[in-house]
Amino acid sequence: MNREFHGKLIIRGRIRAVTGLHIGAQREVAEIGGIDNPVIKDPLTGLPYIPGSSFKGKLRSLFEVLTNSKLDEWGDKYPSLKKYLPGSCRPVGEENCGKFFNKKINKGWIHVCPDYDSALNCPVCRLFGASGKESNFPSRLIVRDAFLTKEWENKWRDGEDITEAKIEVGIDRVTSQANPRTNERVVAGTEFDFEIIYNVEDLKQWEDDIKNLLTAMALLEDSYLGGSGSRGYGKVRFIFDSIEFRSADYYRTGQEEYRVSIGTENRSVVDVLRDFKGLFSEVESKLGAG
Ligand SMILES: [Zn+2]
Known part of the structure; x- marks a missing residue:
């Protein structure tokens, strides 16, 4: 880190x-x-x-959906996205492995990278932050x-x-x-x-x-x-x-x-x-x- x-x-x-x-x-x-x-x-x-939380949350959710539609195309620029492509689950056995929308909050699924290194190579998490299971990635954005x-x-x-x-x-x-x-x-x-x-x-x-x-x-x-x-x-x-x-x-x-x-x-x-x-x-x- x-x-x-x-x-x-x-x-x-x-x-x-x-x-x-x-x-x-x-x-x-x-x-x-x-x-x-x-x-x-x-x-x-x-x-x-x-x-600010409502504004930032909405920006994030829209950008998550766009990213999920670009997993293939953006994989070279943002290597973390490759592990969310269908059939490329890494590490195998991890919960919700291979799924971009991998965390359930209330009744909906959202995307959060599980650790610092994944977040650093993910366009969503390195911008908006990730509170992962292993380590957190602090948001680079502050929305007042x-x-x-x-x-x-x-x-x-x-x-x-x-x-x-x-x-x-x-x-x-x-x-x-x-x-x-x-x-x-x-x-x-x-x-x-x-x-x-x-x-x-x-x-x-x-x-x-x-x-x-x-x-x-x-x-x-x-x-x-x-x-x-x-x-x-x-x-x-x-x-x-x-x-x-x-x-x-x-x-x-x-x-x-x-x-x-x-x-x-x-x-x-x-x-x-x-x-x-x-x-x-x-x-x-x-x-x-x-
Ligand atoms: Zn991410």
């Missing part, structure tokens, strides 16, 4: 709710006449936010909670509604009785500030990791965040404001020469992927060819 630290990439931008967004809160006590299914809110301000942008916080201060109660009617299949429930959701158009921090631990891997992160974000734009996605909730779009690189020497000296600021003003995730080489050229020269 070997860990290095070369710097951090700090990616900042906005998450725009294109449709109403519902990330549920676990509530103990139901209010009479209140909303059945409220959105999660910051206990300090009472304002809705997107927990996303709070309302200043603009939307001000709208709320000015009395604008930023959440709405939407009535969803379930029909009892036997009695045909309507069973209405009120879902709270954040209104379409609302924007949250996101911040994602990536630790550069390997000079040969950071480019792939960042591209994989961007790919997961692109997949999320055509999926959904939060609940009731199949009923139209949770369509989001990412707007990139800036990407900053801080080298290890920046943390030792605070000198500007060890920092790179990449302006990405209002670029979409697909724009950033497409312009990757150009946008990251200065970071690449700071980090060396690897």
Whole structure:
């Protein structure tokens, strides 16, 4: 096991709710006449936010499914994937051997590499982390909670509604009785500030990791965040404001020469992927060819 630290990439931008967004809160006590299914809110301000754990979890799950579809193609670049190909179980006898989705959480299967070395050679686990049976691989990503942008916080201060109660009617299949429930959701158009921090631990891997992160974000734009996605909730779009690189020497000296600021003003995730080489050229020269 070997860990290095070369710097951090700090990616900042906005998450725009294109449709109403519902990330549920676990509530103990139901209010009479209140909303059945409220959105999660910051206990300090009472304002809705997107927990980093929900955001990161969704990115991971979408990227896991993509990876599982590319086991063959990606096996040379990410050797761990080879052992998940059908019929190539190694070591034989290991539980769920040869299965990419190998760990059951609640009612669903997820992917987790069993140890540090497998995770290091897996595009999912080295980015998102793995708590394996033998050893853990710490996530290279930190996804912060996303709070309302200043603009939307001000709208709320000015009395604008930023959440709405939407009535969803379930029909009892036997009695045909309507069973209405009120879902709270954040209104379409609302924007949250996101911040994602990536630790550069390997000079040969950071480019792939960042591209994989961007790919997961692109997949999320055509999926959904939060609940009731199949009923139209949770369509989001990412707007990139800036990407900053801080080298290890920046943390030792605070000198500007060890920092790179990449302006990405209002670029979409697909724009950033497409312009990757150009946008990251200065970071690449700071980090060396690897
Ligand atoms: Zn893995």
